[in-house]
Amino acid sequence: MAIEARLGVFAAILATVAAVAAWGNPSVTLLPDTARETAPQERSGGYAKGLAELARAERALSAHPDSLPLRFDRLRIRYVLGVKEEAFLDAADSDWQALSGAGRPQDRALLIAYAGALRVARAKHGFNFRRKWERLQAGMPLLDSAVGLAPENAEVRYLRLVSNYYLPFFLGRRARVKEDFAVLGRLLPGTRSYPDRWLRNVGRFVLEKGDLEKEDRAALASRLHGLETEEGG
Numbered sequence: 001m002a003i004e005a006r007l008g009v010f011a012a013i014l015a016t017v018a019a020v021a022a023w024g025n026p027s028v029t030l031l032p033d034t035a036r037e038t039a040p041q042e043r044s045g046g047y048a049k050g051l052a053e054l055a056r057a058e059r060a061l062s063a064h065p066d067s068l069p070l071r072f073d074r075l076r077i078r079y080v081l082g083v084k085e086e087a088f089l090d091a092a093d094s095d096w097q098a099l100s101g102a103g104r105p106q107d108r109a110l111l112i113a114y115a116g117a118l119r120v121a122r123a124k125h126g127f128n129f130r131r132k133w134e135r136l137q138a139g140m141p142l143l144d145s146a147v148g149l150a151p152e153n154a155e156v157r158y159l160r161l162v163s164n165y166y167l168p169f170f171l172g173r174r175a176r177v178k179e180d181f182a183v184l185g186r187l188l189p190g191t192r193s194y195p196d197r198w199l200r201n202v203g204r205f206v207l208e209k210g211d212l213e214k215e216d217r218a219a220l221a222s223r224l225h226g227l228e229t230e231e232g233g
Contacts, residue, residue, distance in 0.1 A: 050081045068107075071099055076198065079118060086125040089118055109150035113159040116142030120163040139163065140173070147180075154191045157184050158202055165209070181210030189219035200227050 057074040064070055075095040082089035096118065100111055119139030123132045143160040150156050161180035164173040184206045194202060203224045207217065 047081070047084055050077060050084075053077050054081065068099065068102060068104070071095060072110075073195070075099065075114060079114065079121065082118070082121050083124060086122065089122055089125075092118055109146045109153055109156050112142050112149065113146035113156040116140065116144075116146065117159040117163050136167075136171075144176070151183070152187065154184060154187045154193050154202075157187065158206075162205075178211070181206060181212065182216075185210055185212035185216035185220060189216070189223045196227050196230075200224060203227075 054074070054077045057070065057077055061067065061070050061074060075092055078088045078092035078095060082092055092114075096111065096114055099107065116139040119135045119142070123135035123139070126132065140163070143163055146153075146156045147160055157180045161177060161184065164177045164180070167173050184202075188199070188203050188206060191199070203220055206212070207220050207224065212220070
């Protein structure tokens with residue numbers, strides 16, 4: 001290989017290392033009443049709202065400790081908060097372990113997706129490039145496997161989408177981002193897998209950031225308008 005080509009390859013490797021080491025926000029916009037452009041955890045009020053959501057989830061679980069939907073809700077909240085504070089990812093891992101122990105076949109793909117998403121979220125924290133890279137390398141195949149198992153599951157798709165959306169483009173995940181936006185644009189108008197308060201923010205993100213088919217965009221906008229009307233009424 002000519003010296004110019006070798007230098008070009010070396011420069012590309014250095015650029016990749018620098019960008020992944022500096023990468024900071026596999027952002028998720030799941031919590032209620034969040035901003036459109038930044039993760040709720042990165043806004044002045046979003047983190048406090050997340051803590052309030054977590055407190056409500058804890059109270060609900062105290063009254064119904066065996067409720068799997070409530071346990072999934074707490075996992076969602078801790079995952080979102082964990083993008084800001086890594087300690088919440090430790091708590092989310094505990095939720096994940098407990099839910100895995102329940103062993104429900106219908107939860108398999110979603111749990112695999114959360115296993116991947118939690119690893120990718122951990123890659124945001126710390127300054128050790130090798131550890132960041134290892135976490136990304138561990139998380140992405142899990143997210144792809146989860147989508148392969150449940151390609152029509154909106155939450156699985158969304159977890160992969162937000163885990164990929166903020167990564168540097170040269171990691172080669174843009175095609176999956178485009179695919180997940182398109183599938184979510186089709187799925188979200190009719191999905192019943194999310195509680196309404198989560199769906200509003202998932203839908204906003206997809207509507208604003210995704211290049212959706214005209215019909216899907218109109219259907220999703222209509223669904224979100226209906227949710228907001230119900231909330232206001």
